[in-house]
Each structure stands twice: as structure tokens, then as C-alpha cells.
Amino acid sequence: MIELRDLAYVRLGASNLEDAQSFATKSLGLQVGEQAKQALYLRSDDRAHTLCYFEGDPQDQTVAFEIADQDKLNAAGATLDALGHAVHAGTPDECALRKVKAFIGFKDPTGNQIELVVRPERNGKRYFATRDAGITGFSHVGLFTTDPLRDELFWTQVCNARVSDRIGDIALMRVNAIHHTVALAPGRGPGVHHINHQVESNDDVLRSYYHLSGQRVPIVFGPGRHPTSGARFLYFQGPDAMVFEYSVGVDEIEDEEGHRPRQFGFEPSSLCMWGARSGRPR
Numbered sequence: 001m002i003e004l005r006d007l008a009y010v011r012l013g014a015s016n017l018e019d020a021q022s023f024a025t026k027s028l029g030l031q032v033g034e035q036a037k038q039a040l041y042l043r044s045d046d047r048a049h050t051l052c053y054f055e056g057d058p059q060d061q062t063v064a065f066e067i068a069d070q071d072k073l074n075a076a077g078a079t080l081d082a083l084g085h086a087v088h089a090g091t092p093d094e095c096a097l098r099k100v101k102a103f104i105g106f107k108d109p110t111g112n113q114i115e116l117v118v119r120p121e122r123n124g125k126r127y128f129a130t131r132d133a134g135i136t137g138f139s140h141v142g143l144f145t146t147d148p149l150r151d152e153l154f155w156t157q158v159c160n161a162r163v164s165d166r167i168g169d170i171a172l173m174r175v176n177a178i179h180h181t182v183a184l185a186p187g188r189g190p191g192v193h194h195i196n197h198q199v200e201s202n203d204d205v206l207r208s209y210y211h212l213s214g215q216r217v218p219i220v221f222g223p224g225r226h227p228t229s230g231a232r233f234l235y236f237q238g239p240d241a242m243v244f245e246y247s248v249g250v251d252e253i254e255d256e257e258g259h260r261p262r263q264f265g266f267e268p269s270s271l272c273m274w275g276a277r278s279g280r281p282r
């Protein structure tokens with residue numbers, strides 16, 4: 001069993017690094033941790049980075065999870081290898097680019113690029129962004145899946161994810177007490193469906209709704225409230241059409257052993273209990 005501890009980072013190819021920087025700092029509200037020649041490292045918490053935009057193909061998207069230690073990373077590599085996934089061990093240069101001690105890369109059954117990392121770097125300075133979006137941290141990602149049931153089995157049986165709730169066949173899965181860290185969204189191929197950051201209060205969600213609307217950032221869905229996690233949310237579109245979500249008040253699963261996933265119907269009211277409709281169902 002591969003024990004995912006937490007999300008580590010997302011790496012996104014950017015068609016225009018300057019646009020990505022402008023969006024990340026002036027709209028989303030992340031802090032530039034480091035500006036390298038062909039890459040931009042962005043912070044949302046006390047880590048050195050949780051999002052990296054690099055000059056490259058926007059379809060080149062990777063989600064990374066933290067693993068406890070090198071032994072467990074080796075075991076994860078062996079498990080994936082035995083299941084027929086091609087496993088790439090990060091070279092020292094690649095580790096430096098990711099600010100981690102070690103990592104392996106592989107693809108999930110849909111073809112999503114996943115990295116498992118040990119010892120992601122922290123930064124002694126606290127996260128302090130120039131735009132006050134109220135971000136308290138990087139919380140979950142949605143991944144596209146071409147077969148929700150197959151991929152749910154991969155994340156829950158090969159890895160340690162547990163299903164907290166389902167909307168139709170879409171699984172919202174946790175790897176710790178937080179309601180979900182990975183959501184699987186049906187799609188035609190691999191890729192990141194959305195990237196979620198938590199914000200401090202309802203006020204932050206609504207303040208951002210007006211702030212982003214004023215900047216002509218496309219609002220994709222919300223403001224609304226998810227019946228599943230209970231979170232108040234706003235989805236909006238960033239560079240290269242990537243969707244970002246702010247949310248506040250995501251439930252924690254207190255009874256880890258006793259929790260039974262709830263089944264919600266595949267219908268709009270399962271995504272927003274206030275009646276918001278998604279502007280771009282994907």
C-alpha cells in the first residue's frame with residue numbers, strides 16, 4: 001500500500017510565464033518563492049512552493065504527493081513496477097527543480113502524471129502574498145479520469161486514499177482527516193481538472209468574487225456551497241484554461257474507521273446546495 005501523506009505540489013507547463021505570474025500574484029494571491037529562468041515557484045503556505053509554472057506545454061501537468069521516507073518511496077516504486085506502471089526515479093537535477101530530497105514519477109491508469117516525493121523543502125519565512133486573498137493553504141486537486149471506477153480502485157487499493165463521498169461515480173477521496181485531497185472528474189483524457197486553495201472565511205470567497213470579476217477573470221462556478229464537504233466555494237479560470245477553486249469550511253472526517261461514504265445523485269444540486277450552476281461543465 002502506497003501511503004500518501006499530503007499533496008506536495010502541482011507543476012504546470014505555461015504557454016506564457018509572464019501571464020502565469022501575473023495571474024498567480026495579482027488574481028490568485030500566491031507569493032513568488034523563487035523566480036528561476038524558465039520556472040516560477042509559488043507559495044501558499046510554509047513550504048518553499050506548492051505550485052510551479054514552467055515554460056512548456058500547458059498539457060504537461062503533474063501532481064505530487066508526499067511520502068514519509070525513502071524506504072516507503074522505494075517500496076512504492078516496487079509496487080508500481082510490479083503493477084506494470086513505468087516508474088522514473090528522479091535525477092539529482094530533477095530533484096533540485098522540485099525542491100525535494102527524492103522522488104519517483106509514474107502515470108495513474110488514466111495517464112495522469114503523478115510524482116511521489118520525500119522531504120519537500122520548507123521555508124523559514126512565513127507565506128506572505130502581495131494580494132490578500134486570505135489563502136490558508138493548498139488543499140486538493142481534481143484529476144480527470146477516463147474510467148472513474150477503475151481509477152477509484154487504483155487510488156484506494158494501490159494507494160491509501162479513502163472515499164469520503166461520491167457524486168454519481170465521482171469519488172471525493174481523503175488521505176488524511178480533510179474531507180478530500182483528490183477528486184476524480186470524468187473526462188476524455190488525463191489532466192488536472194481543478195486546483196483548490198482554502199481561504200480563511202466566507203468573506204474571502206465573496207471578496208474574491210468581486211475582485212476577480214473586476215479583473216475580468218472568468219468565474220466558472222459559484223459562489224456556492226458543496227453539500228459534500230460543506231465548503232463555500234468559488235471556481236475561476238486561470239492561464240491556459242486551468243480552473244482554480246477557493247473554498248472555506250471543508251469538513252474533517254472525525255471517525256476515520258466508522259465513516260461511510262455518502263452517495264449523491266449526479267445532478268447540479270449535488271455540486272451546489274444554493275443553486276449555482278457550473279458555467280463550464282467539464
Ligand SMILES: O=C(O)c1cccc(O)c1O
Pocket residue numbers: 142172183194196226227228229230231245247250271
Ligand atoms: O468540496 C467538495 O465537496 C467538492 C465537491 C465537488 C467538486 C469539488 O471540486 C469539490 O471541492
Ligand SMILES: [Fe+2]
Pocket residue numbers: 140142183194196245
Ligand atoms: Fe474542489
